[in-house]
Each structure stands twice: as structure tokens, then as C-alpha cells.
Amino acid sequence: MSPFSRRQFLRSTGALAALGAVPGFLGRALAASTASTGKTLVLVFLRGGADGLSIVPPVGDPAYRDARPTLALAPPGKDGGALRLDDVFALHPALAPLLPLWSDGTLGIVHAAGLPGATRSHFDAQDFCESGTPGTKSTADGWLNRAVRRAPGPEGAFRVVAVQPTLPRMLVGGAPAVAMSSLGQFRLPGGPGGSAAFDALYAQAVDTALRTTGLETFEALREAGSAKLAQLPAANGAEYGGAPIARRLQDVARLIRSGVGLQVAVTDMGGWDTHVNEGSEKGQLAARLTELGSALAAFARDLGARWADTRVVVMTEFGRTARENGNRGTDHGTASVMLVLGGGVRGRRVVGGYRGLGRSALFEERDLAIGTDVRSVLWEATRAQLDLRDASAVFPAFSPGAPVLG
Amino acid sequence: MFEDLDLMRLALPALLALLGCATASSGGGAPAEVSTPSRPPDALPLPPVRWSTEEQAVHVLDRLAYGPSPDDLRRVEEVGPGAWIAWQLRPADIDDSAVEKRLADFASLGMSTQELIASYPRAKKVAQAKGVILDGKSPEAVRAQLAGVVNPFQLPRQVGAELVAARLIRASASRRQLQEVLVDFWFNHFNVSADKGAVRWMVSPYEREAIRPHLFGSFRELLGAVAHHPAMLFYLDNWASTREGFSAPKRGRLGLNENYARELLELHTLGVDGGYTQQDVREVARCFTGWGIRKPNEDGSFEFHPGAHDRGSKRVLGVGIPAGGGMEDGERVLDLLATHPSTARFISRKLAQRFVMDTPPPELVERVAQVFLRTNGDLTATYRALFESPEFWSDSARASKVKTPLEFTVSAVRALGGSTAGDVPMVQALNRMGQPLYRAQPPTGWPEVAQPWVNPGALVARIDFGLKLASGRLTGTEVPLPAVDGAPEEVVDRTARAILHRPLGETTRTTVLAAVGASEVMPDGERRAIDPARLVGLLLGAPEFQNQ
Numbered sequence: 001m002s003p004f005s006r007r008q009f010l011r012s013t014g015a016l017a018a019l020g021a022v023p024g025f026l027g028r029a030l031a032a033s034t035a036s037t038g039k040t041l042v043l044v045f046l047r048g049g050a051d052g053l054s055i056v057p058p059v060g061d062p063a064y065r066d067a068r069p070t071l072a073l074a075p076p077g078k079d080g081g082a083l084r085l086d087d088v089f090a091l092h093p094a095l096a097p098l099l100p101l102w103s104d105g106t107l108g109i110v111h112a113a114g115l116p117g118a119t120r121s122h123f124d125a126q127d128f129c130e131s132g133t134p135g136t137k138s139t140a141d142g143w144l145n146r147a148v149r150r151a152p153g154p155e156g157a158f159r160v161v162a163v164q165p166t167l168p169r170m171l172v173g174g175a176p177a178v179a180m181s182s183l184g185q186f187r188l189p190g191g192p193g194g195s196a197a198f199d200a201l202y203a204q205a206v207d208t209a210l211r212t213t214g215l216e217t218f219e220a221l222r223e224a225g226s227a228k229l230a231q232l233p234a235a236n237g238a239e240y241g242g243a244p245i246a247r248r249l250q251d252v253a254r255l256i257r258s259g260v261g262l263q264v265a266v267t268d269m270g271g272w273d274t275h276v277n278e279g280s281e282k283g284q285l286a287a288r289l290t291e292l293g294s295a296l297a298a299f300a301r302d303l304g305a306r307w308a309d310t311r312v313v314v315m316t317e318f319g320r321t322a323r324e325n326g327n328r329g330t331d332h333g334t335a336s337v338m339l340v341l342g343g344g345v346r347g348r349r350v351v352g353g354y355r356g357l358g359r360s361a362l363f364e365e366r367d368l369a370i371g372t373d374v375r376s377v378l379w380e381a382t383r384a385q386l387d388l389r390d391a392s393a394v395f396p397a398f399s400p401g402a403p404v405l406g
Numbered sequence: 407m408f409e410d411l412d413l414m415r416l417a418l419p420a421l422l423a424l425l426g427c428a429t430a431s432s433g434g435g436a437p438a439e440v441s442t443p444s445r446p447p448d449a450l451p452l453p454p455v456r457w458s459t460e461e462q463a464v465h466v467l468d469r470l471a472y473g474p475s476p477d478d479l480r481r482v483e484e485v486g487p488g489a490w491i492a493w494q495l496r497p498a499d500i501d502d503s504a505v506e507k508r509l510a511d512f513a514s515l516g517m518s519t520q521e522l523i524a525s526y527p528r529a530k531k532v533a534q535a536k537g538v539i540l541d542g543k544s545p546e547a548v549r550a551q552l553a554g555v556v557n558p559f560q561l562p563r564q565v566g567a568e569l570v571a572a573r574l575i576r577a578s579a580s581r582r583q584l585q586e587v588l589v590d591f592w593f594n595h596f597n598v599s600a601d602k603g604a605v606r607w608m609v610s611p612y613e614r615e616a617i618r619p620h621l622f623g624s625f626r627e628l629l630g631a632v633a634h635h636p637a638m639l640f641y642l643d644n645w646a647s648t649r650e651g652f653s654a655p656k657r658g659r660l661g662l663n664e665n666y667a668r669e670l671l672e673l674h675t676l677g678v679d680g681g682y683t684q685q686d687v688r689e690v691a692r693c694f695t696g697w698g699i700r701k702p703n704e705d706g707s708f709e710f711h712p713g714a715h716d717r718g719s720k721r722v723l724g725v726g727i728p729a730g731g732g733m734e735d736g737e738r739v740l741d742l743l744a745t746h747p748s749t750a751r752f753i754s755r756k757l758a759q760r761f762v763m764d765t766p767p768p769e770l771v772e773r774v775a776q777v778f779l780r781t782n783g784d785l786t787a788t789y790r791a792l793f794e795s796p797e798f799w800s801d802s803a804r805a806s807k808v809k810t811p812l813e814f815t816v817s818a819v820r821a822l823g824g825s826t827a828g829d830v831p832m833v834q835a836l837n838r839m840g841q842p843l844y845r846a847q848p849p850t851g852w853p854e855v856a857q858p859w860v861n862p863g864a865l866v867a868r869i870d871f872g873l874k875l876a877s878g879r880l881t882g883t884e885v886p887l888p889a890v891d892g893a894p895e896e897v898v899d900r901t902a903r904a905i906l907h908r909p910l911g912e913t914t915r916t917t918v919l920a921a922v923g924a925s926e927v928m929p930d931g932e933r934r935a936i937d938p939a940r941l942v943g944l945l946l947g948a949p950e951f952q953n954q
Contacts, residue, residue, distance in 0.1 A: 165840030166858040180863030197921035205949030217862035275643045275665045326661020327646040
């Protein structure tokens with residue numbers, strides 16, 4: 001049985017409002033004592049259905065070029081060509097900043113990852129990826145919240161953070177989680193004194209969701225203020241650049257480096273729904289990948305020694321059609337690619353059970369077929385970072401099978 | 407007891423007074439001053455309820471308007487909710503010239519897409535035309551190069567800025583409050599994002615031409631207007647979808663694109679569980695091939711391209727569509743979808759979520775869906791069924807919804823009888839709370855339910871907004887502050903009543919009194935005067951003001 005915190009208690013039972021007025025200093029003291037040894041799981045969700053077949057193109061598959069006359073990337077060595085990973089796979093050239101991580105073994109790739117019971121609806125597919133229960137829509141909480149609820153760990157206000165304006169579905173549930181657009185904007189005028197009255201008002205709120213959110217908010221505000229989190233500069237010469245995903249990952253790095261006990265961070269990135277003019281080595285998709293690749297590379301560099309305790313999983317809700325459509329783009333498909341980065345990853349490998357783009361190998365004669373269940377990859381990273389044992393508590397009715405990258 | 411309350415709500419004397427007023431004003435002809443409808447329509451029959459007149463009025467304004475303003479509250483209390491709702495259901499009868507006059511300054515609001523493209527060209531295009539080469543090494547350097555060349559108020563972003571400002575002005579000040587709430591609902595239902603390419607110029611005509619004229623008509627007309635609109639055709643890529651094997655002169659081989667077809671079924675009509683298959687998606691996509699746009703970056707009007715259309719026969723939801731139908735194929739699909747039982751349920755449920763509660767009872771949804779079906783998707787009849795339902799008037803519906811950022815900011819301005827010009831600080835506040843208007847990226851639009859809006863980052867942004875608004879630091883948005891004469895307890899009670907429309911709980915009251923310094927005593931023994939900005943900021947940021 002994992003520790004059952006006061007805030008979890010409030011969340012799950014809607015207990016007496018009076019309890020809410022007790023400040024979380026006990027929790028913060030605990031956080032401070034355990035944070036420096038803690039591990040962190042970072043999830044980056046590419047919303048819109050990212051095209052795995054262009055991100056990690058199977059340039060060694062003869063069917064690849066036939067399926068994508070204008071979108072296929074040139075083979076390694078050619079001008080603007082993809083970057084060789086092994087005999088079959090290459091990396092999109094816009095992801096060149098990730099090559100050092102590939103070389104030092106802290107980047108591994110799972111190709112042909114997907115969820116069973118394919119749905120080509122963004123909404124449903126994201127919902128299933130985040131509830132962790134494909135095919136079941138009535139699941140109330142998110143898989144990552146279930147994981148956190150069962151994990152031992154620090155009890156600080158910044159234990160679970162989503163750096164995005166709204167809390168993602170995967171973090172909905174009994175365990176408290178903070179969502180914020182950015183650390184810089186997470187403050188109130190007048191400093192700690194200015195927020196004290198609101199703290200008290202929310203402690204008395206009748207609406208349970210507002211009361212518990214208020215409690216989390218004011219605890220986090222106190223902590224962010226005292227640690228001056230938003231001002232922490234990048235270390236080791238890391239250069240993030242100005243892309244939104246870079247700024248978000250920099251905030252995650254700040255939380256990790258300042259030792260506030262960050263155990264789980266989630267962020268997302270849009271712009272992957274490339275139905276029209278997807279582009280090849282340049283263009284729409286390449287622009288997104290440039291942002292993503294350089295942000296991840298800067299993040300790894302910024303973390304320095306803490307990179308070893310960090311694991312990043314990059315995922316999307318589904319892949320795209322094997323063949324390009326009539327608009328030099330791709331439509332909604334099935335399996336895509338997942339990137340797993342960080343310490344403890346046995347990387348420098350593309351795994352996952354890719355079965356090729358030949359007509360008979362395709363799912364419903366149109367999509368890359370699933371070789372690995374997304375949940376296996378998520379579970380592997382979650383187990384490692386959150387020190388969990390029981391997969392079925394996180395992903396009901398699912399057994400993770402053999403290790404993927406572990 | 408019920409009968410008495412019912413009578414109270416119908417407020418017969420007030421209704422009669424309204425008749426008198428209307429007669430007087432119809433001869434007067436001072437439109438901006440008219441405060442009552444020219445023709446009093448029949449009041450809606452509402453179920454009995456145990457709430458006070460003020461409670462009923464507040465509930466109606468919380469849901470059918472952007473919260474109570476002092477004026478609107480008085481009006482609903484005077485005529486009764488049934489008559490007020492009936493009035494709101496006929497927006498053409500409501501004089502709104504004061505707001506229209508305020509919008510006259512926004513040149514872009516009345517323009518066609520073609521005019522907008524010509525009047526608000528991309529900066530690069532302007533620079534190119536003037537022979538300026540943009541070779542700056544950083545974004546700042548490029549901006550500096552553009553500074554002397556481009557008029558910042560003639561760029562594409564101005565179209566969005568004016569549309570956002572107009573939305574905020576209308577939401578806060580329009581007397582057609584229900585219409586403005588429905589614009590928000592239906593735009594969101596048929597979402598397009600101004601962030602996607604040429605949509606930036608099309609989004610303003612889209613709201614004006616496809617959404618606004620059809621809010622109270624039939625669902626089929628609304629659906630059709632949206633399906634024909636270049637903003638939707640561009641946003642969901644249908645303009646580029648052609649029959650398989652089609653080649654265009656400069657663009658090479660084209661083909662089918664499923665994007666619009668899928669969202670039409672999943673998000674616009676049947677709902678994801680509405681009983682369609684992947685095969686239906688493809689067939690629907692085939693039906694809509696050729697529904698395109700004339701030169702999207704130049705003209706931007708609807709155009710059917712017969713050559714790109716798939717002329718074969720199709721089968722959608724088990725219904726055969728014979729070959730050679732041309733553009734009519736798409737119309738047939740819309741006919742089929744607009745009256746489908748799944749559509750009726752899907753639309754009814756979403757409306758119930760918006761107007762009644764996040765998890766509406768299935769019986770309510772079913773009842774409203776039956777009205778939708780019986781009336782062939784008559785939207786006014788559908789709304790009426792919701793507003794007349796016992797569920798709408800139930801205790802569990804009252805103050806049960808968390809305001810969206812738009813609802814929160816606008817209701818704050820209205821609560822104090824203030825006004826907004828929809829300037830940058832107001833817009834930035836919405837962005838921080840997670841609702842940049844007209845820029846929801848996914849076709850699902852913004853969530854209708856509370857959960858995604860309640861989180862620490864958004865809460866901080868809400869509290870911050872309330873404090874800034876009250877202390878006059880939100881340029882372009884102003885609220886008058888309440889008088890603070892009298893004993894501090896009186897001032898707090900009076901102000902809380904005016905903003906929250908309910909008495910404060912005892913602990914909350916004590917907290918507020920302490921926070922505004924009511925207990926502090928000056929050296930001469932006098933009690934310190936309450937800072938009204940501090941008081942209002944506290945109340946707007948309080949949990950009670952986040953609900954509606």
C-alpha cells in the first residue's frame with residue numbers, strides 16, 4: 001500500500017473543508033529530503049497523429065518509396081537524406097540534434113507502436129492513449145494518474161506537473177497534479193501575502209474540484225516563489241530557442257534541477273495532423289521535428305547529471321496512412337513511432353516489431369500494422385521511474401509482455 | 407405554495423407594464439434608449455420551482471447570457487424568466503443598435519474573404535511588393551526590417567484581433583445575450599482555427615455568414631452553410647480532396663482526403679458512437695469531392711469543381727447514392743445526417759451539457775432529441791425544450807457548471823456593469839487561462855465540461871485577472887467600483903450580494919473582512935475605509951464566482 005497523502009484524501013473523498021486550510025509544509029519538508037535522489041518521467045504527447053513513417057523512415061523497406069512518391073525521404077548519404085540508424089531505419093534529418101543521444105545509447109526507438117482496436121478519430125485515439133483503456137470510454141481517470149497514486153514518492157506541490165494550459169486526460173484522477181502554461185506566469189501579484197486570502201477562500205469552497213485545486217495551487221505558488229523557479233537559467237550551455245515545446249521543456253528542466261521533487265511531467269505539442277503538404281526533408285513536418293529535436297537535445301544537455309535519472313517518452317495518438325494521399329499528405333492511420341530517451345534506456349536500437357509496408361503486411365491494406373502495444377512502452381518507463389510492480393493497476397486487463405527497450 | 411411562486415415568476419404586472427412600454431416606444435423611435443421589446447412574445451411555460459425571483463433570474467442569466475449584469479437582472483426580474491427567454495429566442499425583435507454602433511469602427515468585420523486578403527496581406531508579401539528583401543538573421547531583425555514598410559494594422563492578425571474584440575464586446579454588451587451564447591456554442595461545435603493557413607482571412611466571414619444567420623433556424627441549414635463555407639473546406643482539407651486518379655495542371659496527381667468526411671460524421675452530426683464505419687467515412691469523402699475553394703489565397707469563395715468530383719455511385723449509412731449526382735451528392739449526405747436519430751441525440755446532449763449540466767440525465771437528452779426529430783431539427787424548438795425542462799430548473803443544475811475562461815472574464819465585466827473594448831490585455835488573459843479565441847486547434851473545439859478548465863495554472867490566471875480588472879490595470883476594460891460607505895460588514899455584504907447574488911458563508915465572510923482590512927483601526931480610533939478594488943478582486947477570484 002502506497003502512502004496515502006492528505007491531498008489525495010481530499011481529492012478522493014471530498015473531506016472536511018477545514019482540513020484544506022492546513023498548509024502543506026510537512027509535505028514540502030519531505031519533498032526536500034527525497035528530491036535529489038528521485039527519478040522523473042517526462043511524457044511528450046504529439047497531438048494530431050504524428051507520421052512515424054517520416055520521423056523514423058524505413059528507408060531500407062523497398063515498399064516505402066513506392067507508397068510515398070513525393071514524401072519519402074532520400075536514403076542516407078544522399079543530399080537532404082535521412083540519417084542512418086540501422087539497415088532498415090533512418091532518422092528524419094530535422095532530428096539531427098538527437099544523434100548524439102542515439103550514439104551514447106540514451107535514445108531508443110519503438111517502431112510500429114499503437115493501441116489495439118484501432119480508431120482513426122483523434123478524439124477517441126487520444127482518449128484511449130490517455131485513459132490507458134482502449135475500447136473503454138467510461139474510464140474516469142487517466143493511466144498516469146493511476147500510476148502516480150500507487151507510486152511511493154515525494155509529496156511536494158510539484159510532484160506531478162503538466163506544462164500546458166489544461167490538465168491532460170492522462171493526469172486526471174485522485175492524485176493531485178498541477179497544470180500551468182509556464183512557470184513564469186505561475187504567480188500572483190503581491191507575493192505570498194497577496195495569495196493568503198485566496199488560499200483561505202478556496203479552502204472553504206463548496207465545489208470540491210475548486211477546493212482541491214485551490215489547495216494545490218497555493219501550495220505550489222508558495223513553493224515556486226520561495227525557490228524562484230522561473231528564473232533558473234539553462235546549464236551546460238544548453239540553448240533551447242524560442243519554440244513553445246522548447247520553453248515548456250525548459251520549465252520541466254527547471255523543476256527537475258531545482259529539486260522540488262518532480263516525479264512526473266507531461267507536455268504536448270500540436271501541428272502533426274499533416275493531411276496536406278506534409279513535406280519531406282523540408283516543409284511542415286520537418287519544421288515541427290526541428291523544434292522537437294532541438295528542444296529535446298537542449299533538455300538533455302541542460303539536465304547534466306540529472307539526465308541519468310530522467311526518462312522521456314515521446315508518443316502520439318496514431319500513425320498515418322502508409323501511402324500518401326492526393327494532397328502530398330497522409331490521412332489518419334494506425335501504428336506510429338515512439339521515442340524513449342534518458343538514463344537507463346538501453347538505446348541505440350530500433351525495436352517494436354515493424355512488419356513492413358508491403359500490401360499484405362499492412363493493417364486493413366492501408367496502415368502500418370501494430371507491432372508493439374503503446375502500453376508496453378509506457379509501462380516499462382513508468383515502472384522504472386515510479387518504482388511500480390503491478391501493471392494491471394495502471395493498465396487494467398493488460399499484461400505488458402516481454403521488455404521492449406528495458 | 408407552488409402556484410404562488412409560479413405566479414411570482416410570471417410577474418403579470420410587469421408583463422403588462424412591458425406591453426405599455428412597448429406601445430409607447432414604438433412611436434418614439436429612439437432605438438438606443440429602448441429597453442423593452444417592440445412586441446412581447448408569449449412567455450415560455452416553465453415548470454414550478456421553489457426559487458426566489460432573483461435566484462430564477464440569476465440562473466437564466468448564468469446560462470442564457472454571459473452572467474447577470476445589473477440591467478439584465480432588473481429586466482428579467484421585471485418581465486419574468488419565461489417572457490425574457492421568449493424575447494431572447496427572437497433576436498430580430500431586440501434592438502441592439504448601441505452595440506452595432508460600437509462595432510462600426512472595425513473595418514474588417516463586414517468584408518468578404520477576397521476583400522480581407524487584399525486589405526490585410528501577409529507582411530512578406532507587402533515587403534516583396536515594395537522590393538524589400540527580408541534577410542534579417544533573427545526574428546527581431548526581420549521585425550525591424552518590416553517596421554518601416556508594413557502598416558501593423560493592415561496585417562492578417564488584425565482580422566483576428568477585430569473579430570476577437572467584436573466577440574468580447576458583443577458578449578459583454580449585446581442585448582441579444584442568448585444569440586451571443588449560441589454563437590459561442592455553434593462556432594465551437596463547428597470549430598475552425600484561425601491558426602491554419604488561409605483560415606485567418608476566412609474566419610470572420612465564417613462566423614458572419616455560416617454561423618450567425620442560422621442560430622435559430624433549422625440544423626440542416628446551419629450544417630449546409632458550414633459545409634459550403636471555405637473556412638471549413640480549408641480547415642478540414644476538403645478543398646483539396648478529389649476523386650482518386652485526378653490530376654490538376656500545376657499540382658500533379660491528387661486524390662481523396664478523409665479529414666472533413668470523418669469530422670462531419672464524428673463531430674458535426676452523428677457523434678463518434680453514432681453508428682458509422684470507416685467505409686462510410688470514405689464514401690462520404692467521395693460524395694464531397696469537388697466541393698472546393700476558388701483560389702484560396704486570393705479569392706476564397708466556394709466553388710464546385712466537377713472535374714475533381716467522383717462521379718461513381720456511393721453508399722452512405724446503407725443508403726445508395728446513384729452515380730452522376732455531382733454536387734448534389736454532398737447535399738444528399740447532409741440531408742441524411744441532419745435528420746438522423748444519432749445526430750438528434752448527439753446535438754441534444756451537447757446542448758444539454760452547455761445549458762443544463764455537465765452530465766445531463768439521459769431522459770432529458772432523449773426528450774430533447776425527440777423534439778429535434780419531430781421538428782426536423784428546428785433549433786428554436788430544441789432550445790425551448792431544454793429551457794422548459796424540469797432539469798434546467800432543478801437544484802442540481804443551479805451554479806453547477808464551472809465557467810469557461812470566456813464566460814468567467816465576460817461575466818466579471820458584466821457583474822459590475824462595466825465594459826470592454828476587447829483589447830490586448832483582455833485577450834492575453836484569455837490565452838493564459840487556456841482559451842485563445844478562434845484558435846482552438848483541434849476540430850473538437852473547446853471542452854463543454856468543467857474538468858479541463860480547473861487546474862492551478864488557470865486558477866492563478868483567473869485570480870490575477872480579477873485583481874487586475876478591479877484595480878483598473880486591464881487597459882480597455884473597465885468596471886465601476888462599488889461605493890464603500892457604511893460599516894465594513896455592510897459594504898462586504900452588499901458588494902458580495904451584487905456580484906455573487908448569494909450571501910457569503912460565515913467563514914468566507916470573515917476571511918473577506920480580514921483581507922480588506924475591515925478590522926484595522928486608525929490612530930484616531932476610526933476604522934479604516936475598505937479598498938473597493940481589493941474587495942472586488944477578492945470576490946471575482948473567489949470560488950463562488952467560478953461557477954454558473
